[in-house]
Structure formats: C-alpha cells, structure tokens
Amino acid sequence: MDDLWPVAVGVFQAWMFVVVFFIMLPAMCGLSLGVTSVYIQILVKILEWATLRIQRGRQEQPSVPVPLPNGIIERAGGSMEEEMAPAGAEFSLSDALFFYKEGVESIVDDQVTQRFSSEELASWNLLTRTNHNFRYISLRLTVIWGLGVCVRYGVLFPLRITLTVIGLSWLVIGTTLVGFLPESSVKTWLSELVHVTCYRICARGLSATVHYHNRDNRPQKGGICVSNHTTPIDVVILANDGCYAMVGQVHGGLMGVLQRSMVRSCPHVWFERSEMRDRHAVTNRLRAHVAAKNKLPILIFPEGTCINNTSVMMFKKGSFEIGGTIHPVAIKYDPRFGDAFWNSSKYNMVSYLLRMMTSWAIVVNVWYLPPMTIQEGEDAAQFANRVKSAVAHRGGLLDLDWDGGLKRGKVKDSLKEEQQKKYSSIITGQSDHDSSSLTT
Amino acid sequence: MGSRASTLLREEEIEEIKKETGFSHSQITRLYSRFTSLDKGENGTLSREDFQRIPELAINPLGDRIINAFFPEGEDQVNFRGFMRTLAHFRPIEDNEKNKPVSEPLNSRTNKLLFAFRLYDLDRDDKISRDELLQVLRMMVGVNISDEQLGSIADRTIQEADTNGDNSISFNEFIKVLEKVDVEQKMSIRFLH
Numbered sequence: 001m002d003d004l005w006p007v008a009v010g011v012f013q014a015w016m017f018v019v020v021f022f023i024m025l026p027a028m029c030g031l032s033l034g035v036t037s038v039y040i041q042i043l044v045k046i047l048e049w050a051t052l053r054i055q056r057g058r059q060e061q062p063s064v065p066v067p068l069p070n071g072i073i074e075r076a077g078g079s080m081e082e083e084m085a086p087a088g089a090e091f092s093l094s095d096a097l098f099f100y101k102e103g104v105e106s107i108v109d110d111q112v113t114q115r116f117s118s119e120e121l122a123s124w125n126l127l128t129r130t131n132h133n134f135r136y137i138s139l140r141l142t143v144i145w146g147l148g149v150c151v152r153y154g155v156l157f158p159l160r161i162t163l164t165v166i167g168l169s170w171l172v173i174g175t176t177l178v179g180f181l182p183e184s185s186v187k188t189w190l191s192e193l194v195h196v197t198c199y200r201i202c203a204r205g206l207s208a209t210v211h212y213h214n215r216d217n218r219p220q221k222g223g224i225c226v227s228n229h230t231t232p233i234d235v236v237i238l239a240n241d242g243c244y245a246m247v248g249q250v251h252g253g254l255m256g257v258l259q260r261s262m263v264r265s266c267p268h269v270w271f272e273r274s275e276m277r278d279r280h281a282v283t284n285r286l287r288a289h290v291a292a293k294n295k296l297p298i299l300i301f302p303e304g305t306c307i308n309n310t311s312v313m314m315f316k317k318g319s320f321e322i323g324g325t326i327h328p329v330a331i332k333y334d335p336r337f338g339d340a341f342w343n344s345s346k347y348n349m350v351s352y353l354l355r356m357m358t359s360w361a362i363v364v365n366v367w368y369l370p371p372m373t374i375q376e377g378e379d380a381a382q383f384a385n386r387v388k389s390a391v392a393h394r395g396g397l398l399d400l401d402w403d404g405g406l407k408r409g410k411v412k413d414s415l416k417e418e419q420q421k422k423y424s425s426i427i428t429g430q431s432d433h434d435s436s437s438l439t440t
Numbered sequence: 441m442g443s444r445a446s447t448l449l450r451e452e453e454i455e456e457i458k459k460e461t462g463f464s465h466s467q468i469t470r471l472y473s474r475f476t477s478l479d480k481g482e483n484g485t486l487s488r489e490d491f492q493r494i495p496e497l498a499i500n501p502l503g504d505r506i507i508n509a510f511f512p513e514g515e516d517q518v519n520f521r522g523f524m525r526t527l528a529h530f531r532p533i534e535d536n537e538k539n540k541p542v543s544e545p546l547n548s549r550t551n552k553l554l555f556a557f558r559l560y561d562l563d564r565d566d567k568i569s570r571d572e573l574l575q576v577l578r579m580m581v582g583v584n585i586s587d588e589q590l591g592s593i594a595d596r597t598i599q600e601a602d603t604n605g606d607n608s609i610s611f612n613e614f615i616k617v618l619e620k621v622d623v624e625q626k627m628s629i630r631f632l633h
Binding site (some may be wrong): 074098100106419423 | 446467470471474477478491494495496497499500501502503506527530550554556557559560562576580581585593609614617618621625626628629630
C-alpha cells in the first residue's frame with residue numbers, strides 16, 4: 001500500500017506537467033501545437049466510416065428508421081389566400097379543411113417546440129445520447145463506440161476538467177487581483193489579458209476548434225454585438241477572439257461567483273432579476289455604456305434563450321432601441337462532434353458542462369457580419385428583424401419569426417386574432433396583403 | 441431526449457397499429473417519439489394542455505376543435521393508439537388501397553369528410569344546426585365580422601346545403617356540398633417514409 005502513494009503523486013505531477021506545458025501555456029499565448037486539429041481530422045474519418053457502415057446496415061435491416069432532420073412530414077405550404085381562392089370570396093364549408101390540415105400538421109411536426117429540444121442528426125455520431133433509435137448494427141461499430149467511450153471518459157474528460165478548473169480559478173483570482181488596481185489604461189489592458197487567457201484555456205477545456213470568418217468586421221468599442229444563442233459556451237467562443245462587456249441577469253451558484261469576480265475588473269452589466277423587468281432602466285444603463293465610446297462592445301443575445309442550433313428566433317427589440325452600431329455575429333456549431341445546445345429545462349449548468357466535456361469536441365463557425373445601423377423610417381422591431389435575417393442567412397440557419405419566450409410562456413392571443421382577421425378579410429372580399437406579419 | 445422512446449413501444453403494438461392505421465414501421469416509431477415529446481406529464485397519454493402547448497396550434501382559429509377530434513366523447517386523455525387513429529385519417533389515399541374491397545380504411549374520402557363534418561357538429565348529433573355553424577364561424581373570424589353579417593352567411597350556407605328542409609346540414613348533405621372539393625388534397629398530409 002505504501003508504494004502506491006509515490007506512484008500516484010508521480011502520475012499526478014506528470015499529468016499536471018503535460019497539462020500546463022503542452023496545453024495551457026500555448027493556449028494562453030494563443031498558439032496551437034496542432035494536436036486538436038489532428039484529433040478532429042481523425043474524428044471526421046471515423047465518423048465518415050461509421051456513416052457508411054450505418055447506411056449499409058440500414059439496407060440489411062429495413063426496420064432501422066432513417067433519421068429525418070428536416071421533419072417527419074412534407075408541408076404543402078399554400079397560404080390561406082391561395083387555398084381559399086378557388087372557393088371564391090365567400091364562406092364555404094370546405095374552408096375549415098384548411099385550418100384542420102394546418103392544425104394537424106402542427107401537431108405532427110411544428111416549427112417552434114422542436115427548436116427547444118436537441119436537433120436530430122442526419123447520421124449517428126457515435127454518441128448514444130444523440131441517437132434516437134440506437135440499434136445493434138455491426139460488431140466493429142460497437143467496438144469503435146466502446147473505444148470512444150474509453151477515450152472520452154478516460155482521457156479527454158479528466159484533461160478537460162483539469163483545464164477548466166485551472167481556467168476558471170485563473171479568471172476568479174486574476175480578475176479579483178486586477179480589481180484592486182486603480183482605474184488606468186494598465187488596468188484595462190491587464191483585465192483584457194486575464195479574460196482572453198482564461199477563455200482560451202476554457203476553450204481548450206472543451207476541445208473547441210473555432211473558425212472565425214471575416215475578422216475585419218470584428219465588433220469595435222462603443223458598439224453592440226448581437227448573436228444567435230445556442231449555449232452559454234457562445235460567450236467563451238466569442239471572447240476567444242476579443243473582449244466583450246457582457247449583459248445579463250445575475251445568476252446564483254457557480255455562474256454567480258464568476259460574474260461577481262469578473263465585474264470587479266471590467267465593466268460588465270449585470271442586472272438583478274427585479275431590475276430586469278424595468279426595461280427603461282435597462283436601456284438607460286446600456287445607453288450610458290455605449291455612449292462612453294472607449295468601453296468594450298456589449299455582447300447581447302437578443303433571442304433571450306438558447307435555441308437548438310438549427311434556427312434563429314425573434315430578436316427582442318430592446319437591444320435595438322439603445323442606438324449605436326450593431327455588429328451582428330452568426331454562430332453555428334458542427335453537430336457531428338457533439339450537441340452544443342443547452343436544454344436548460346432538462347439539464348442544469350453543471351450537468352450540461354459534463355455532457356459537453358464527454359462529447360467528442362466542439363467545432364464551431366463564427367461569422368462576423370458587416371456593422372448595421374437603423375435605417376430611416378425603420379422602427380426597432382423592423383431593424384431587429386432585418387439583423388436577425390442577416391444572421392440566419394449567414395449562419396445557414398432557419399429564419400423564424402416566433403418568440404423564443406414560447407419555451408416557457410404561452411402564445412399571445414393577438415397572433416390568433418391576426419389569423420381570424422386575415423380569414424375575415426378573405427371571405428368578405430377585402431383582402432389586404434400587408435397585415436400578414438406572421439407567415440407560418 | 442427521445443432516445444428511450446422507441447424501446448418502450450413493443451414490437452407487437454407497432455404491428456397492431458400498422459394494421460389498423462396503415463402507417464409504416466418507421467413512421468410509427470417517429471410519431472411515437474413526437475408523441476412522447478409532447479407528453480410533458482410523461483404518463484403515456486396526452487391531455488388537452490399538451491396539445492395547447494404547440495404555439496402553431498394555439499393560434500389556429502379552430503385549434504380547440506381540432507384538439508377535440510383527438511379525444512373520444514367525455515375523455516380528457518388520449519393514448520398513442522388513439523393519437524395514431526386520428527392521424528390516420530390524414531394519410532393520403534394510396535392507389536392500392538382504393539380498390540381494396542374489405543373494410544373501409546380510416547383515410548378514405550368518406551372518413552375524411554366525416555372527420556371534417558364533426559368539426560362543425562359540436563354536439564355530435566350528426567347534424568350541423570344553424571347555431572353550431574354560427575359558433576364555428578365565430579371561431580374562424582373572431583371579432584371582425586358583425587353578428588348580422590355572420591348570421592346571413594350561416595343562413596345562406598344552410599339554405600344552399602339543406603335539401604330536406606330541416607334547417608340543418610346532415611352528413612349526406614355535407615358530402616353533397618363538398619362533392620367538387622379536392623378533399624383528398626385538402627385533408628391529406630404527406631408523411632415521409
């Protein structure tokens with residue numbers, strides 16, 4: 001028994017040595033030894049092989065269902081006017097069939113609720129959790145999956161835990177120390193340094209490979225950066241490439257500790273829950289931040305909730321009322337390597353992070369879009385919509401008009417009234433085409 | 441996640457549903473995983489609230505009537521079997537089913553029409569009265585049309601359909617009115633294979 005201690009200590013020392021010198025220090029300087037990219041290339045090869053094998057297995061066992069990432073029905077997609085037109089501009093008993101079909105279609109497969117659960121993949125990525133109908137297909141596939149489990153839980157997971165713990169403690173200690181310094185350009189510089197290095201270490205802790213596109217459009221000081229939102233990791237991904245002032249609600253637990261220490265060194269804008277309801281106060285604080293042109297760009301996720309990486313939902317207009325230049329960013333995760341979506345109603349923050357750390361990796365594309373400003377004659381809601389469409393288009397995401405708040409809340413009655421109004425104008429023969437703001 | 445969904449559905453059950461509804465094996469497993477994701481109470485049945493949680497259905501003017509079609513008289517829960525039976529009415533009519541003389545499939549033209557008829561027949565007495573028609577019309581138009589105007593629409597519709605002079609629409613009269621309507625297209629959903 002006595003011999004075990006020195007061995008354990010030795011292993012631990014070697015482990016820490018590897019972590020600190022081969023991962024952490026290069027990461028802090030923004031360098032890469034190329035290990036991650038080799039790892040990703042190997043993964044891609046394995047996943048491609050698995051896809052082919054599964055396809056073959058499917059031909060042999062026809063009962064294995066084909067996944068349908070784009071939904072399980074094909075919608076006819078005719079608008080109300082088109083469907084009703086042949087009956088003329090009068091009520092006909094068959095009009096109800098249109099609503100009936102639409103209603104049943106939405107029961108089978110709807111646009112909204114699906115966005116709040118994990119996306120379905122076109123092919124299995126060798127993680128049991130993302131496969132809805134796991135079946136035994138071949139021995140080799142099962143062996144590869146088993147090896148994957150060993151690598152992910154035995155090697156990657158401890159490595160990532162170590163890195164994340166180092167990264168987060170570095171953030172808390174670093175920002176607290178910097179917080180004691182008097183206000184000066186040195187403090188700002190140091191604060192940015194602490195933040196960036198911390199995020200770089202954390203990104204390694206998630207094996208994140210980020211591809212930034214159009215970096216000359218990076219958000220500038222005094223601007224507002226808006227982005228679609230899939231997971232809290234979005235913050236780590238974006239902050240790897242520059243510093244942001246963050247806006248959000250004060251959280252409890254682990255997040256709370258981080259938030260409190262970060263605000264000491266850098267002017268992040270955290271709100272109490274009660275304050276958040278007072279939209280006017282929120283806007284004023286943000287406006288003051290933007291007006292001081294030398295402050296870090298604000299990072300806002302105007303969807304207000306995490307969406308599952310397939311679509312962009314309504315951008316709340318609040319962030320677009322502040323004024324200033326908007327720097328839109330589109331973030332799209334590669335779902336093959338792990339499901340980045342945080343389903344907050346199912347998993348808490350820690351269990352979500354554990355899932356991420358036992359996934360293959362995070363591979364993500366970030367596109368910086370050219371800055372946008374509000375146009376003349378445009379109100380905040382229209383501007384928000386325009387920015388959202390640009391983000392959706394750039395990221396290859398579905399552009400939805402629905403409110404992400406529907407994850408928890410109920411739909412507004414006014415949307416139903418809009419449908420009734422539209423139908424009324426059809427049967428009374430006074431169709432106006434401008435009132436249809438919501439196309440389903 | 442629906443990862444465990446399909447394992448809960450027994451193979452015999454799938455076979456029975458297949459026979460009854462005409463859905464394929466993979467369509468059934470897929471719809472089962474949809475069913476379980478709608479089932480927030482996780483008790484194997486759906487309640488009216490489970491349906492109302494779908495925003496697109498909640499804004500549908502006839503949403504409540506459509507939800508009703510899933511529930512047998514007097515019940516407020518529907519299991520997967522019943523859920524599938526209702527959906528089967530919306531399968532497209534396939535050619536090889538058209539000339540099958542045995543029992544009439546759930547997705548026949550007549551059954552599709554009967555389903556649409558029940559949308560109007562609020563009290564399930566197999567007749568659409570003027571009052572019932574008015575109520576459904578009101579759901580469809582909301583507050584945008586006056587009582588008077590809606591009344592005259594209802595009167596006209598009944599007049600045109602009513603052949604036996606009882607001032608209501610029977611199922612046979614309903615079929616007659618919709619004779620020229622492409623029910624097959626309007627009441628069919630393309631389920632992918």
